[in-house]
Amino acid sequence: MNRTLTALVALSLCVPAAANVPPPLDLAQRADLALASDNHAYAFIEGLTTEVGPRQAGTEAEARARAWAVEWLKQYGFENIAIEPFMMDTWVPGDIAHARVTGPFAQDLEVLPLGNSAATPVGGIEAEVVYFRNVDELRAAPDGSLKGKIAFISHAMSRTQDGSQYGFAGPARWVGAGIAASKGAVGAVIKSVGTDNHRNPHTGGTSFPDGITPIPAGALSLPDAANLERMFARAKGRPITLRLEMNPRQLGPKESGNVVGEIVGRNPSLPPVLLACHIDSWWNAPGAFDDAAGCGIIIAAARSVAESGRPLRTIRVLLAGAEEVGLFGSTAYSKAHLAEPIAVGIESDFGADRIWRFDSNFRETNPVLHKKIASAVARFGVSSGTDVAGGGADLNIVRDQKGALIDLQQDGTRYFDLHHTPDDTLDKIDIVQLRQNVAVWTQVVGILANEETAILTGTPIPAAPAIMQSN
Amino acid sequence: MNRTLTALVALSLCVPAAANVPPPLDLAQRADLALASDNHAYAFIEGLTTEVGPRQAGTEAEARARAWAVEWLKQYGFENIAIEPFMMDTWVPGDIAHARVTGPFAQDLEVLPLGNSAATPVGGIEAEVVYFRNVDELRAAPDGSLKGKIAFISHAMSRTQDGSQYGFAGPARWVGAGIAASKGAVGAVIKSVGTDNHRNPHTGGTSFPDGITPIPAGALSLPDAANLERMFARAKGRPITLRLEMNPRQLGPKESGNVVGEIVGRNPSLPPVLLACHIDSWWNAPGAFDDAAGCGIIIAAARSVAESGRPLRTIRVLLAGAEEVGLFGSTAYSKAHLAEPIAVGIESDFGADRIWRFDSNFRETNPVLHKKIASAVARFGVSSGTDVAGGGADLNIVRDQKGALIDLQQDGTRYFDLHHTPDDTLDKIDIVQLRQNVAVWTQVVGILANEETAILTGTPIPAAPAIMQSN
Numbered sequence: 001m002n003r004t005l006t007a008l009v010a011l012s013l014c015v016p017a018a019a020n021v022p023p024p025l026d027l028a029q030r031a032d033l034a035l036a037s038d039n040h041a042y043a044f045i046e047g048l049t050t051e052v053g054p055r056q057a058g059t060e061a062e063a064r065a066r067a068w069a070v071e072w073l074k075q076y077g078f079e080n081i082a083i084e085p086f087m088m089d090t091w092v093p094g095d096i097a098h099a100r101v102t103g104p105f106a107q108d109l110e111v112l113p114l115g116n117s118a119a120t121p122v123g124g125i126e127a128e129v130v131y132f133r134n135v136d137e138l139r140a141a142p143d144g145s146l147k148g149k150i151a152f153i154s155h156a157m158s159r160t161q162d163g164s165q166y167g168f169a170g171p172a173r174w175v176g177a178g179i180a181a182s183k184g185a186v187g188a189v190i191k192s193v194g195t196d197n198h199r200n201p202h203t204g205g206t207s208f209p210d211g212i213t214p215i216p217a218g219a220l221s222l223p224d225a226a227n228l229e230r231m232f233a234r235a236k237g238r239p240i241t242l243r244l245e246m247n248p249r250q251l252g253p254k255e256s257g258n259v260v261g262e263i264v265g266r267n268p269s270l271p272p273v274l275l276a277c278h279i280d281s282w283w284n285a286p287g288a289f290d291d292a293a294g295c296g297i298i299i300a301a302a303r304s305v306a307e308s309g310r311p312l313r314t315i316r317v318l319l320a321g322a323e324e325v326g327l328f329g330s331t332a333y334s335k336a337h338l339a340e341p342i343a344v345g346i347e348s349d350f351g352a353d354r355i356w357r358f359d360s361n362f363r364e365t366n367p368v369l370h371k372k373i374a375s376a377v378a379r380f381g382v383s384s385g386t387d388v389a390g391g392g393a394d395l396n397i398v399r400d401q402k403g404a405l406i407d408l409q410q411d412g413t414r415y416f417d418l419h420h421t422p423d424d425t426l427d428k429i430d431i432v433q434l435r436q437n438v439a440v441w442t443q444v445v446g447i448l449a450n451e452e453t454a455i456l457t458g459t460p461i462p463a464a465p466a467i468m469q470s471n
Numbered sequence: 472m473n474r475t476l477t478a479l480v481a482l483s484l485c486v487p488a489a490a491n492v493p494p495p496l497d498l499a500q501r502a503d504l505a506l507a508s509d510n511h512a513y514a515f516i517e518g519l520t521t522e523v524g525p526r527q528a529g530t531e532a533e534a535r536a537r538a539w540a541v542e543w544l545k546q547y548g549f550e551n552i553a554i555e556p557f558m559m560d561t562w563v564p565g566d567i568a569h570a571r572v573t574g575p576f577a578q579d580l581e582v583l584p585l586g587n588s589a590a591t592p593v594g595g596i597e598a599e600v601v602y603f604r605n606v607d608e609l610r611a612a613p614d615g616s617l618k619g620k621i622a623f624i625s626h627a628m629s630r631t632q633d634g635s636q637y638g639f640a641g642p643a644r645w646v647g648a649g650i651a652a653s654k655g656a657v658g659a660v661i662k663s664v665g666t667d668n669h670r671n672p673h674t675g676g677t678s679f680p681d682g683i684t685p686i687p688a689g690a691l692s693l694p695d696a697a698n699l700e701r702m703f704a705r706a707k708g709r710p711i712t713l714r715l716e717m718n719p720r721q722l723g724p725k726e727s728g729n730v731v732g733e734i735v736g737r738n739p740s741l742p743p744v745l746l747a748c749h750i751d752s753w754w755n756a757p758g759a760f761d762d763a764a765g766c767g768i769i770i771a772a773a774r775s776v777a778e779s780g781r782p783l784r785t786i787r788v789l790l791a792g793a794e795e796v797g798l799f800g801s802t803a804y805s806k807a808h809l810a811e812p813i814a815v816g817i818e819s820d821f822g823a824d825r826i827w828r829f830d831s832n833f834r835e836t837n838p839v840l841h842k843k844i845a846s847a848v849a850r851f852g853v854s855s856g857t858d859v860a861g862g863g864a865d866l867n868i869v870r871d872q873k874g875a876l877i878d879l880q881q882d883g884t885r886y887f888d889l890h891h892t893p894d895d896t897l898d899k900i901d902i903v904q905l906r907q908n909v910a911v912w913t914q915v916v917g918i919l920a921n922e923e924t925a926i927l928t929g930t931p932i933p934a935a936p937a938i939m940q941s942n
Contacts, residue, residue, distance in 0.1 A: 050702060051705060052576070061577070061578070064577075106532070107523070197899070198894055199892075200669065227896070230897075234521060421670075423669050427697065428668070
């Protein structure tokens with residue numbers, strides 16, 4: 001019902017207002033309305049997670065997600081909707097992931113493979129575990145010292161509002177297995193890079209250096225990693241042995257794709273505003289936070305802006321494919337469209353909790369616009385930061401163009417409780433915070449899409465004829 | 472280090488106090504000390520969950536748990552320690568548990584088998600799902616109407632401090648699969664009987680009526696069950712099909728056992744105070760809440776009482792085997808010892824959170840003692856209830872003897888977040904609340920173990936010579 005109604009509303013953008021119809025809400029009123037009652041972002045997240053679910057890059061599930069998103073954009077009245085396919089080397093997790101301590105304290109541990117992990121032989125491998133409290137300890141291990149062993153790489157990570165401890169703890173996953181392999185290990189398990197205490201391992205990509213053959217590499221859930229650490233404290237020098245069995249596979253090149261759609265501006269010759277998210281997720285969860293939420297937010301905000309009047313500039317949404325496994329969609333999009341200037345890029349890919357800070361990379365070059373935005377979002381509890389915005393993962397094109405970027409920083413306090421775990425499900429969405437996102441995005445995107453000067457510098461853009469003047 | 476020290480302290484019970492050694496703390500002081508600083512209950516839980524882990528009844532893991540507990544009791548100075556074996560029909564979960572919606576919204580669902588579930592054929596079964604919002608709807612389905620189908624049995628459960636909604640929601644698990652089988656279903660999945668929102672199914676026993684062949688029966692995690700419910704809302708009459716594969720097995724009779732140990736009283740001819748817990752857990756978790764905590768609490772409390780002076784009555788701990796799968800240990804213990812009167816029974820088997828209510832079944836028959844206990848525990852925030860205590864699951868012997876029972880009601884608000892899930896791990900233990908349990912138990916057990924009259928009635932017991940008068 002919502003969808004039909006929405007489609008009608010969207011279509012009405014091109015229809016002259018009938019007599020006695022109240023004028024459309026202005027941008028600020030639209031943002032306030034989103035804060036009070038937006039259901040469109042939630043409906044997107046609910047729909048995608050229920051009707052498609054997990055959507056590992058390069059698989060048929062990701063293809064279904066693209067088709068589903070195209071239908072959604074159509075029903076919301078977007079124009080120029082397209083799937084832009086690209087090929088990518090595709091890894092899939094398989095359906096076996098078992099870890100068991102076989103001595104001296106025999107018990108199963110919850111494990112999931114890391115992206116790019118190799119498979120074990122059928123029946124698994126069994127080897128002594130060597131415990132490293134962090135990646136630095138692993139780096140310090142002598143060459144060859146892990147021959148025939150399984151490395152267990154730990155770390156400690158705290159919840160942070162800005163998510164900054166991901167950079168602090170992440171190397172355990174990003175490079176741990178590769179370093180272990182280079183020192184002779186036959187397998188690696190890491191303490192999940194996360195902040196929860198549930199039996200849900202955090203997967204994510206790992207990489208192996210050139211010339212190093214990938215080894216089986218898995219993430220233990222936080223409680224299981226803590227248990228293994230306690231075992232080392234209790235083993236009193238006895239070897240701890242682990243049996244590990246996993247069957248992920250590299251499938252070679254498979255098709256992925258980006259989904260794009262537009263709210264065409266009154267002057268389509270002006271560079272568009274690019275709103276990005278990613279449509280893929282890891283296989284182990286329907287990816288409500290990561291990143292159905294981001295796609296729901298940007299689509300709802302674009303629609304909300306359009307309902308306050310067709311904007312001057314085109315608003316383009318980019319639902320990138322294959323982000324999790326290596327930003328393949330972002331790279332492909334930049335390669336295909338580098339010659340087409342983007343006015344400004346913004347991404348939503350950090351869950352669905354409240355936006356608390358706004359950063360741009362034009363605070364010094366276009367202070368008027370920066371301040372205008374800061375002033376407009378202040379009422380939503382969003383302060384202006386002093387960082388230079390770097391843009392989200394799917395904004396390679398803007399970085400490649402050295403263009404304007406904005407970061408709308410979400411509260412990441414509980415993001416790494418859920419990130420890349422099976423637990424990233426619809427019920428984690430707090431609709432009150434989600435609506436605040438849509439409100440802030442509406443406000444920001446509305447300002448940007450109606451900005452007459454170049455976003456990055458504030459310099460006037462030569463006037464071009466407006467080709468459409470509805471609303 | 473703690474263990475060695477503790478063993479020395481326990482041994483010192485029989486040694487006359489040396490000159491210049493301060494007198495032992497009295498009972499109330501011991502309870503206060505437990506509240507402030509008890510680490511013994513936590514150490515038990517940590518040790519059992521780390522060194523043994525999950526301990527499914529009838530398996531070698533449960534046998535390891537018994538051996539581990541015997542060592543613990545020895546090191547804590549208990550006497551008359553014994554394993555009392557018994558045979559029981561043993562079910563094991565297997566190592567395959569997959570559920571996948573195959574249409575129209577294809578995706579995997581997290582599932583675990585229910586105790587007594589049958590196996591699917593290799594490769595699984597695939598069938599249309601019939602959705603029942605609750606057991607009453609399932610009961611109302613016509614005979615034969617589920618032929619060839621998989622029943623999905625839902626319910627709704629709220630968190631309650633007293634855990635009372637377990638009785639309200641539990642039938643979905645206890646009888647749902649059996650009813651479905653009797654109506655022709657080839658499989659059943661239930662919404663987990665629980666109150667969390669994590670991807671961790673709640674297992675637990677189910678039963679099939681006489682004459683009904685067991686079918687494959689699993690629990691979906693709460694988020695997955697909610698997802699399946701949303702699919703039914705969106706399918707618009709299209710059939711929803713599920714593929715289910717599980718390989719649990721019935722192994723026939725295997726050995727389980729109870730572990731007992733005693734603090735022998737000054738007058739061992741008096742009926743003992745029986746403190747119960749259970750040593751087994753489901754296979755899917757190390758069972759920190761259920762019920763390593765209970766065993767840790769009763770052992771710590773018995774020890775704490777002993778340290779305030781050898782009690783008049785013997786305190787016996789019963790770490791029952793095979794509770795989860797049908798109270799086999801409780802039944803076996805009653806059968807073996809029914810002729811030996813128990814003074815009073817208390818069990819700890821509801822997690823590790825704060826005790827808030829005290830009930831007995833002698834409030835009217837022995838009001839003096841009831842009030843004495845109520846008065847002694849009031850300072851810990853424990854009120855006197857008006858329920859007639861029924862005793863825990865492992866106290867069959869006391870019920871069979873129509874003896875005295877006490878219930879120390881723990882806060883169950885988060886108990887059914889964890890109950891029978893993989894998530895029941897050490898990190899869920901709140902040591903501050905755990906210590907309050909040990910404090911309350913110390914106070915209650917100390918009073919009971921030094922009570923000179925019959926607990927249930929308050930009638931005088933004929934004097935018997937005290938055989939030991941140390942401390």
